[in-house]
Amino acid sequence: MPFICENVECRAVLARGQVRSIREDKGWCFYCPDCKVRNELNDIGEAGGPVQLVQPERSDLPHKVIATARPLEDGRYAAQLRVQRALGMKGTYAVEERWEQLGVFLDAHEAVAHARSVATDLLDRKV
Ligand SMILES: [Zn+2]
Structure with a gap:
């Protein structure tokens, strides 16, 4: 599953290899290479296991x-x-x-x- 930029004016579809997920104080995220908007990510991997990042489901859609x-x-x-x-x-x-x-x-x-x-x-x- 590719990542999708949450910025409604951008909505870039990004292959996972295209984005660099980083861990910040607030949690995992990536910055859209097209519009530079911060996109939140959740780690759903098991504790102690490899990190598995997904985009959170949004109820408050932009x-x-x-x-x-x-x-x-x-x-x-x-x-x-x-x-x-x-x-x-x-x-x-x-x-x-x-x-x-x-x-x-x-x-x-x-x-x-x-x-x-x-x-x-x-x-x-x-x-
Ligand atoms: Zn974007």
């Missing part, structure tokens, strides 16, 4: 929220939102959910703020 305002022809702005979350099972890609139009606002900042608040509600509810 996500990325992209809130944008799209200018409309009439000078107003449509609030748009994209939410990326890592898959519960290991995989290369995060799933992405999109909302193209969450409402129309006179001001771009308001549109972005609205999209963000929708994202907050959404992520709270699903956790």
Whole structure:
């Protein structure tokens, strides 16, 4: 089983030979060679036996929220939102959910703020 970088913007699939697992004060981990994010590892080997490293199952999957305002022809702005979350099972890609139009606002900042608040509600509810 390869390791998968937990950084949702990276999600690099790494052969075990590609990463150097190191033991730090907090436990085992590796640093992604692509994005340098620290990825935690658990040693499931038997006591006294060889070290056997696995990636912990994550319940709090990382996500990325992209809130944008799209200018409309009439000078107003449509609030748009994209939410990326890592898959519960290991995989290369995060799933992405999109909302193209969450409402129309006179001001771009308001549109972005609205999209963000929708994202907050959404992520709270699903956790
Ligand atoms: Zn990475």
